[in-house]
Amino acid sequence: MLTALQTQQVMFKLRCAAEKDPNDVVANACSQLAFELELPARVNRLTDMDRELIRYAARKNYTPTKERV
Numbered sequence: 001m002l003t004a005l006q007t008q009q010v011m012f013k014l015r016c017a018a019e020k021d022p023n024d025v026v027a028n029a030c031s032q033l034a035f036e037l038e039l040p041a042r043v044n045r046l047t048d049m050d051r052e053l054i055r056y057a058a059r060k061n062y063t064p065t066k067e068r069v
Contacts, residue, residue: 011038013057014033014053016057018030018034
């Protein structure tokens with residue numbers, strides 16, 4: 001089970017991957033999962049594919065395009 005902070009960190013990595021990954025299918029999947037993780041209960045229902053996508057986003061370690069304002 002992930003803490004709220006860990007969930008936020010995962011969502012950040014997924015959003016960065018969604019923004020920068022050259023593969024549209026992967027980018028869309030990352031975006032969708034980040035969106036779904038906004039629901040508190042969703043983090044407790046991660047599939048194997050979700051976990052693999054999270055590992056992929058963490059491995060890629062993309063940074064956001066735009067710096068904080």
